[in-house]
Amino acid sequence: MHLRLQVSGPKGVGLFSPETVDELETMLGHKVVLLKEPRSEFGLGSVVNVFKTAQSLNMHLDIGDKDDSWDFLLLPYKPFDKSILKIYKNDAVWKIRRSYETFPRWSQIDYEEAVEFFNKISQVAGWPSTTGNPSGGGRDNNSPAK
Incomplete structure (x- = not known):
């Protein structure tokens, strides 16, 4: 069983399944971030840190569900969106945990890093303040001084 990584073609036309890191880097036009302890026998998703790659290259990342034939899908034509990953x-995290516990495809250190990535994502504020007030109090919190 593999962790399948696919890449969407330009403007969403076509799905590509690179087999090697070199092939993936050629498709993306950039270097990718590798896991600390790659496990090539379990597929490209067990070699490439897809979360950090998507973030560093500002590419959208979809995570497959049980009905998909892929586990991770990079969309180079869309920007990285923390709020979507947060949703x-x-x-x-369930998919990461299952792929680690039921049939270990990631090393302990890479598993922990993936979970940490999503824990950091979930700490990001959901909506930016329109008033520039980071407290989230909005307009009422920015009333003029008396």
């Missing part, structure tokens, strides 16, 4: 955090 799917529970599904993503």
Whole structure:
């Protein structure tokens, strides 16, 4: 069983399944971030740190569900979106945990790093303040001084 990584073609046309890191880097036009302890026998998703790659290359990342034939899908034509990953955090962490516990495809250190990635994502504020006030109090918190 593999962790399948796919890449969407330009403007969403076509899905590509690179087999090697070199092939993936050629498709993306950039270097990717590798796991600390790659496990090539379990597929490209067990070699490439897809979360950090998507973040560093500012690419959208989808995480497959049980009905998908892929585990991770990089969309180079869309920007990285923390809020989308935050929404799917529970599904993503479940998939990561299952792929680690039931049939270990990641090393302990890479598993922990993936979980930490999603824990950091979930701490990001959901909506930016329109008033520039980081407290989230909005307009009422920015009333003029008396």
